[in-house]
Amino acid sequence: MINNVLAVFAASDKMSDDGEIASVMGFSGFGKKARTFDLEAIFEQTRRTAIERSQLVLDERQKDDQMDEEGESSQSVKSSLHAPRDKAAAATSGKQESESSSDSGSDSDSELIGPPLPPQHTAQDDDDEDGPLTRASGSTAQTDEEEDDDDGEAQDDDDDNPVKKIPDTHEITLQHGTKTVSALALDPSGARLVTGGYDYDVRFWDFAGMDQGVQAFRSLQPCECHQITSLQYSNTGDVILVVSGNAQAKVLDRDGFNVMECVKGDQYIVDMAKTKGHTAMLNSGCWHPKTKEEFMTCSNDGTVRTWDLSSEKKHKSVFKPRSFQGKKVVPTSCTYSRDGKLIAAGCQDGTIQIWDRNLSVHTKFHCRQAHIPGSDTSCISFSYDGRTLASRGGDDTLKMWDIRNFRKPVNVATGLSNNFTMTDCCFSPDDKLLVTGTSVKREQGNGKLVFFDRTSFQKVYEIEVTNASVVRCLWHPKLNQIMVGTGNGLAKVYYDPLKSHRGAKLCVVKSQRKERQAETLTQDYIITPHALPMFREARQRSTRKQLEKDRLDPKKSHKPEPPVSGPGRGGRVAAHGGTLSSFIVKNIALDKTDDSNPRQAILRHAQEASDNPYWVAPAYKQTQPVPLFAEDSEEDEEAEKEPEWKKRKI
Template identity: 85%
Template sequence: MDPNRMDEGKSGDGDISSVMGFSGFGKKARTFDLDAIFEQTRRTAIERSQHALEERQKTQKEGGGESSTSVKASIHTQRNKPAAATSRKQESDSSSDSDSDSDSGLIGPPPPPQHTAQHDDDDDEELVGPPLPPGYTGSTAHSDEDDEDDDDDDDNPVKKIPDTHEITLQHGTKTVSALGLDPSGARLVTGGYDYDVRFWDFAGMDQALQAFRSLQPCECHQIKSLQYSVTGDVILVVSGNAQAKVLDRDGFNVMECVKGDQYIVDMANTKGHTAMLNSGCWHPKIKEEFMTCSNDCTVRTWDLNSDKKHKSVFKPRSVQGKKVTPTCCTYSRDGKLVAAGCQDGTIQIWDRNLSVHTKFHCRQAHTPGSDTSCLSFSYDGVTLASRGGDDTLKLWDIRNFRKPVNVATGLTNYFSMTDCCFSPDDKLLVTGTSVKKDEGNGKLVFFDRTSFQRVYEIEVTNASVIRCLWHPKLNQIMVGTGNGLAKVYYDPVKSHRGAKLCVVKSQRKEKQAETLTQDYIITPHALPMFREARQRSTRKQLEKDRLDPKKSHKPEPPVSGPGRGGRVAAHGGTLSSFIVKNIALDKSDDSNAREAILRHAKEAADNPYWVAPAYTQTQPEPVFAEESDEDEEADKEPEWKKRKI
């Protein structure tokens, strides 16, 4: 073969290698025996662990007062050594191979200089392993204590009650009978016996705690229930009339249920309720469906998109098959069951898709004639809590619905909408108590779900506690009272957002206008000489008016008395003085009309102003007849006209 061609091939390979960035062609990558490396690493780790254990035993024998902290730290260090030993072994092998091979034998980019410096520092140190976490101090005593505290909190649900702080929202002066909180916890809506519905925005409020909107959606009807839908975009308003309403987040009307025909006997054949509503709630899964119960002895479900007729009808019945008025209603957590508490003391539960016969029925849940004020399902969907008008709170297992699991008595209830609810962890049950005026304080009572013992109480105010909500996301408790207050209990550590957003905002000062400015009138078709200049800013206009001496001049006060400052007091400043001056002191007698007119004849002749100048050339001189005795006699009535007596 021609040597020149061989030289050209070599030079070509060099050019290609320089262009492509390769150090050569045809060289194989180094291979490692992984099994041997792992075996060597294991042996090294065992030896170092034994050595560290011997040193630790010697140290304990010499100074027996050493704490367990250093022991645990050394164990932690020794546990981290094998991985580091492996890396050091690989580095030593790679360094020996790199020394034997040429620089052109290395595959890939060279290691950064920081990498080599770090390994040099590791060689100088005795401890080998990954760096310790930043919060690690070598001691586990504190972590053990924290774990014990967490265990205590898990065992004792009372410590999770957020009641260290509270804020008070002034709804009005009458009973707050309805509370609603949207799923995100950003807005609260309250309703009461004063027919008002108030909207509260936690993110938009300051320390003044003022509602941003107040309205009366149902005119002169008390608000019975308020609830946000599962998506939080609409609100169900149940009041004392027969038609429920749905409002949007800003309070505008979205839907109003139709009213049924009250002259039809079978309530299933009417399109809507015919009597006062008692309660209502949204479906927990379907955002367009909600339910209401009424004094017409029916429970009806509705579709938000169809306001002409109800969706389905449930008719509670007594033992004799007679009509029974439902006082409260609710869905189960999965939305498959519909429960209603009735005036005869029964609790009746239907399958949502089968409205004829009840699925679960308890005939003597509460005292007959007492209004069951609330039904609430637990988060597991098996347990049902009922708040009765007979001053009791009962816990039921719907799988064995004949008798209650637990009963709490002595809980005074004067309202037909007193709430009960479960805590977010499903371990506590909360309800409110009622009091008469000036006879004590209303309380928020907490019961342990398992033992049903009264584990905690909160004295809210000197009025009844009616509504209560425990929001799972915010971990805050909202309470509605009988004196027009809505209170929010929270904990700065355990709670999130909600009331914590508004208590940190300082109260905004209202800007008071110093002067009243003239309204700006827009006249687009006016001539330029009559067109007013557009007011860019009220503040600039006030500054200009302040510099104007006429507009900023203080008006002179009225002078009273004899006068002061060179000014003479004017008479007739009051109505009485004006009457005295112009009417009472007028001596002229207007009984004779002719004399009253001729009284101004001389002045009119001397100073003609209106009519005389126009007729100076053509107007004849007026000639008036003179009065005589004959005229007086003529004025007298003749004898024959006098009335004869």
């Protein structure tokens, strides 16, 4: 404020100097004058306005309190409640009258400027000031506070119980195919779901574009005749990593078009670090959680490789798991930590090996006997806080590890059958539950989705999904919906209308569209803009009327011909056996006439043809003259009697 005042004084001095210069130079001025402000008047006006507003607020509050008071005791209590406020108001007014003695800081503290405080807040302040007298009169407020406390405790109980947060009240079923759904992926926004299976297909599902029919809008086979092992969207959701049974991973865009394909390495080189890519089938893959262009794959060639989306000719770095004897070990699953600084791999010899992302030679954490040797570790997953690691083993166990003490597991759950090398385990969005699926043999029970409490590691909930194994499970933190892939070609989505957001809720509210049988014109409309009006074809305004007309036309509507009654007509025969040959055979068998003499067979119709002419004779009946035939002469009779060799040749 002081700086502003100084600036105004400096401007006024400058203006006076400018005026003197203008008078000396002989002209009126330098242009428009700057506006001057009386700061003291502005401060005084603002202070008076604040005092008036505060006084009005206090008067209205006193009127409301007087109207609400009932009884003398309540009136006395109310007066005691407002006594300090009146004193404060009187003190405030006294301070306001002494303008010169009070500075700006004390005025701002004493004046009541702004909207009034809510009544509950003021009552609590008065209770603190006046003591037990006002507490006795405020029993109703205490009861309200107790009710609020009870509601808060109930909400706290719901928050403490993570089972009530599981969204499983409703479900929808997506029919991927008939074989195992071995891969699931949801983009970060939760708008699109991608499923892959043993049938080599990758299907795209759009929740916002589907109706109750829940049909995929695109299906393709990006890796030809290789089973899909893993699918995952990048952290930006613009590309998808596709890992299949071949040695080359692919990256597709959101619509399924190819963006990148990793190079294949040289299988005749012994040192896998010297090759540019994998030389054996892939087992798993995932994107870096922070760097959007980096992803990782693991393969049966005994390596874990990181790749850069911009350079597909060579891998970025290589990590080689080793056994206790230093031999090559096949990694079956791999993942990044939540911050992207660690790379973890579960191996076939039962070990879990973790590297620093920048140090690819020696492991940072190494557990030798995490699972039974020879069992494929199907999944490893980091918790959201980054301190806990969960591993799903092929030895029917689920284990939880603390990275800070990686020698032995924190908790172990047994009896969880696992028949697939890609069975998932994941943490709930609040990091309090751990979820995995169980496998069953064909027609020997139902596959289940099992929930474990992270602290006690007790099984707190389970969902029977279907009569097949539960292979993939995914709990999306933004949608709060659980996606499940099963062994019979189904992908199920579990959700709660109250706890979940968007996702499956978008498509279940849309009724299924009825397919129109004929939505196009029956014949093509040829546009001839330069034709004469007499030859120009009229444009069809409505397809409905045209369809109705075409329906009445037997040729355009392809009306089937009615069955033949009688002997047949137009080349068609009646149902005497269904074929023309059978009809002919039957007529020949029933024909009693003797056609050994063809002349007699033809002439037997001569009398009927002459009596009832049908074809040629009726047309010339009026104009045809009477036919005259030549009579036989004697010469002709003699010529017939002569032998053949004496006849004259004509």
